[in-house]
Amino acid sequence: xxxxxxxxxxxxxxxxxxxxxxxxxxxxxxxxxxxxxxxxxxxxxxxxxxxxxxxxxxxxxxxxxxxxxxxxxxxxxxxxxxxxxxxxxxxxxxxxxxxxxxxxxxxxxxxxxxxxxxxxxxxxxxxxxxxxxxxxxxxxxxxxxxxxxxxxxxxxxxxxxxxxxxxxxxxxxxxxxxxxxxxxxxxxxxxxxxxxxxxxxxxxxxxxxxxxxxxxxxxxxxxxxxxxxxxxxxxxxxxxxxxxxxxxxxxxxxxxxxxxxxxxxxxxxxxxxxxxxxxxxxxxxxxxxxxxxxxxxxxxxxxxxxxxxxxxxxxxxxxxxxxxxxxxxxxxxxxxxxxxxxxxxxxxxxxxxxxxxxxxxxxxxxxxxxxxxxxxxxxxxxxxxxxxxxxxxxxxxxxxxxxxxxxxxxxxxxxxxxxxxxxxxxxxxxxxxxxxxxxxxxxxxxxxxxxxxxxxxxxxxxxxxxxxxxxxxxxxxxxxxxxxxxxxxxxxxxxxxxxxxxxxxxxxxxxxxxxxxxxxxxxxxxxxxxxxxxxxxxxxxxxxxxxxxxxxxxxxxxxxxxxxxxxxxxxxxxxxxxxxxxxxxxxxxxxxxxxxxxxxxxxxxxxxxxxxxxxxxxxxxxxxxxxxxxxxxxxxxxxxxxxxxxxxxxxxxxxxxxxxxxxxxxxxxxxxxxxxxxxxxxxxxxxxxxxxxxxxxxxxxxxxxxxxxxxxxxxxxxxxxxxxxxxxxxxxxxxxxxxxxxxxxxxx
Numbered sequence: 001x002x003x004x005x006x007x008x009x010x011x012x013x014x015x016x017x018x019x020x021x022x023x024x025x026x027x028x029x030x031x032x033x034x035x036x037x038x039x040x041x042x043x044x045x046x047x048x049x050x051x052x053x054x055x056x057x058x059x060x061x062x063x064x065x066x067x068x069x070x071x072x073x074x075x076x077x078x079x080x081x082x083x084x085x086x087x088x089x090x091x092x093x094x095x096x097x098x099x100x101x102x103x104x105x106x107x108x109x110x111x112x113x114x115x116x117x118x119x120x121x122x123x124x125x126x127x128x129x130x131x132x133x134x135x136x137x138x139x140x141x142x143x144x145x146x147x148x149x150x151x152x153x154x155x156x157x158x159x160x161x162x163x164x165x166x167x168x169x170x171x172x173x174x175x176x177x178x179x180x181x182x183x184x185x186x187x188x189x190x191x192x193x194x195x196x197x198x199x200x201x202x203x204x205x206x207x208x209x210x211x212x213x214x215x216x217x218x219x220x221x222x223x224x225x226x227x228x229x230x231x232x233x234x235x236x237x238x239x240x241x242x243x244x245x246x247x248x249x250x251x252x253x254x255x256x257x258x259x260x261x262x263x264x265x266x267x268x269x270x271x272x273x274x275x276x277x278x279x280x281x282x283x284x285x286x287x288x289x290x291x292x293x294x295x296x297x298x299x300x301x302x303x304x305x306x307x308x309x310x311x312x313x314x315x316x317x318x319x320x321x322x323x324x325x326x327x328x329x330x331x332x333x334x335x336x337x338x339x340x341x342x343x344x345x346x347x348x349x350x351x352x353x354x355x356x357x358x359x360x361x362x363x364x365x366x367x368x369x370x371x372x373x374x375x376x377x378x379x380x381x382x383x384x385x386x387x388x389x390x391x392x393x394x395x396x397x398x399x400x401x402x403x404x405x406x407x408x409x410x411x412x413x414x415x416x417x418x419x420x421x422x423x424x425x426x427x428x429x430x431x432x433x434x435x436x437x438x439x440x441x442x443x444x445x446x447x448x449x450x451x452x453x454x455x456x457x458x459x460x461x462x463x464x465x466x467x468x469x470x471x472x473x474x475x476x477x478x479x480x481x482x483x484x485x486x487x488x489x490x491x492x493x494x495x496x497x498x499x500x501x502x503x504x505x506x507x508x509x510x511x512x513x514x515x516x517x518x519x520x521x522x523x524x525x526x527x528x529x530x531x532x533x534x535x536x537x538x539x540x541x542x543x544x545x546x547x548x549x550x551x552x553x554x555x556x557x558x559x560x561x562x563x564x565x566x567x568x569x570x571x572x573x574x575x576x577x578x579x580x581x582x583x584x585x586x587x588x589x590x591x592x593x594x595x596x597x598x599x600x601x602x603x604x605x606x607x608x609x610x611x612x613x614x615x616x617x618x619x620x621x622x623x624x625x626x627x628x629x630x631x632x633x634x635x636x637x638x639x640x641x642x643x644x645x646x647x648x649x650x651x652x653x654x655x656x657x658x659x660x661x662x663x664x665x666x667x668x669x670x671x672x673x674x675x676x677x678x679x680x681x682x683x684x685x686x687x688x689x690x691x692x693x694x695x696x697x698x699x700x701x702x703x704x705x706x707x708x709x710x711x712x713x714x715x716x717x718x719x720x721x722x723x724x725x726x727x728x729x730x731x732x733x734x735x736x737x738x739x740x741x742x743x744x745x746x747x748x
């Protein structure tokens with residue numbers, strides 16, 4: 001990486017990019033069908049030579065629902081003539097083993113889903129069912145593997161235009177029959193395929209077929225389901241894919257399959273461990289390819305490159321994979337894998353001074369519902385670039401599709417790297433856990449929670465006891481009551497117009513914390529926000545009272561002479577909530593008995609335990625944060641590619657921060673400077689100065705846009721950034737720093 005200080009100021013010029021949404025020519029606004037589960041898997045038999053040279057047939061089931069804003073027309077025939085207005089379902093099985101993910105299923109037949117059932121369950125509910133042949137809004141359908149395995153409804157994938165979701169019934173597999181009928185009956189768009197024909201098939205034909213050779217050896221299997229809907233925009237098709245882990249086991253004695261784990265939205269290839277996936281398409285004219293890449297090494301100076309290309313919905317198919325390559329690169333161990341068993345149609349390779357190309361042979365394009373694999377070894381490390389896929393057939397749109405990937409081009413690429421870590425720490429919660437009742441020592445004591453900049457400062461009490469008045473709350477054992485406030489009470493992390501008072505000695509500002517009588521630190525920190533004056537197994541039913549009074553300036557909740565559940569003891573304490581956000585906890589006579597006590601404040605959902613503190617020993621205020629804070633963090637929204645704009649983001653800004661800025665420089669200090677001498681204990685400086693860009697500090701995140709000029713002279717430019725804020729006393733000086741962000745500019 002090179003450093004060019006003269007280019008630094010020029011980076012702060014104006015710039016923007018935008019990307020259009022994809023929409024094919026037959027889009028119907030509002031159509032959006034979602035696959036939400038792969039429900040089961042069943043093996044139906046095997047055929048061929050003895051194991052492991054045969055093949056087995058299976059099927060998987062699925063559930064989908066209409067999450068769109070319109071009803072989807074669902075008609076399979078009119079007057080005995082087949083029509084094209086219903087979904088088709090595609091299936092695929094992959095195996096991940098030895099660092100590679102491959103498709104082990106054939107390009108299986110599709111399910112023609114001709115009948116809508118419109119169940120009322122599912123994640124798209126409520127089901128807005130009505131009359132007519134439609135998949136109604138909010139309704140769902142589930143097809144088990146048993147239903148999907150019926151060959152009467154299965155037909156070849158190559159009959160579908162996946163980009164448009166269209167199918168021509170004339171001369172189709174259903175029209176011809178199997179064996180095919182003769183004469184005009186084979187081209188009249190009337191179904192010739194009969195149940196008698198399909199009942200004569202062996203147990204494997206037309207189902208998901210997997211070669212036994214591909215099942216040898218350990219690996220993780222995944223089953224994928226995809227729904228093709230005519231008129232559905234490509235911009236809402238991400239939820240048409242659902243993938244789920246599978247178990248496939250067996251051998252010479254037969255096979256079995258089952259689903260495991262949970263279904264996850266997305267194509268199977270996105271589950272490849274350690275791989276990076278990117279998608280590219282042919283605009284509005286044709287569909288998309290998903291390209292996954294996984295680079296390992298170096299081993300003895302050599303990197304291993306693995307690519308996989310999944311045709312998501314491209315109708316014309318892929319005829320090549322062309323990968324940019326450094327002219328001096330040494331390449332070896334080149335390999336290819338498709339989804340059939342024909343050794344004569346393997347793709348060939350070609351090497352020029354600028355790229356390595358994998359080229360399809362005749363009639364072996366990477367068509368819809370297939371994944372093809374490519375691999376090689378190379379002595380050039382990966383950088384960001386793009387690969388090119390040539391379209392296999394003539395049709396609308398360009399003849400090429402480009403997809404972002406990692407390539408051995410030898411050209412420096414845009415990159416971002418996080419270095420080091422931020423400093424300062426701040427607790428959002430404070431508590432004392434009295435495990436033994438006799439340890440409770442807050443009788444005739446008080447605490448004050450001052451709200452400043454959205455965070456509390458907790459110290460010795462500054463309030464005075466107010467005689468109980470107002471309304472006696474209807475509280476018995478383990479119960480709650482609501483107190484409505486005539487003002488908005490702010491607290492760290494939010495505000496509220498009501499208080500939830502629990503008989504067990506705590507008050508919640510929003511969202512109940514239940515009525516648990518047994519205090520615990522984990523429940524205290526992990527629940528909703530609460531003030532615990534004496535979380536304990538109290539029982540107002542045994543005597544005493546809980547009073548609440550409100551006014552425009554504040555509210556007072558008083559527990560007066562409340563006994564423990566076990567009987568005995570008496571507890572009198574008060575919580576005062578002022579309209580300015582100040583909270584006082586005041587204890588009078590308290591006779592501990594029964595179980596333990598917990599006293600303190602938490603904003604809730606706080607995963608970090610600040611540790612037990614002796615509240616009675618607080619001699620000076622202790623500053624808290626509005627939320628748990630561990631360190632200031634700096635990152636960028638994307639890599640700094642020439643001609644784009646990125647957001648530089650400072651996050652985890654503590655509440656009460658009054659100033660913040662990000663500094664940019666062209667040199668990285670190595671080693672960094674320890675800033676303890678400047679009152680920034682635990683902080684380090686990773687740069688020496690540079691240009692400062694301020695950001696707002698009234699939110700937990702500050703960001704600004706950094707345009708990256710489209711100037712080839714900037715390729716390889718290194719830019720170092722670090723953020724600094726001033727506010728709560730997280731260090732003795734009040735200043736804290738973030739990690740460093742190293743940006744390297746590049747063309748890709």
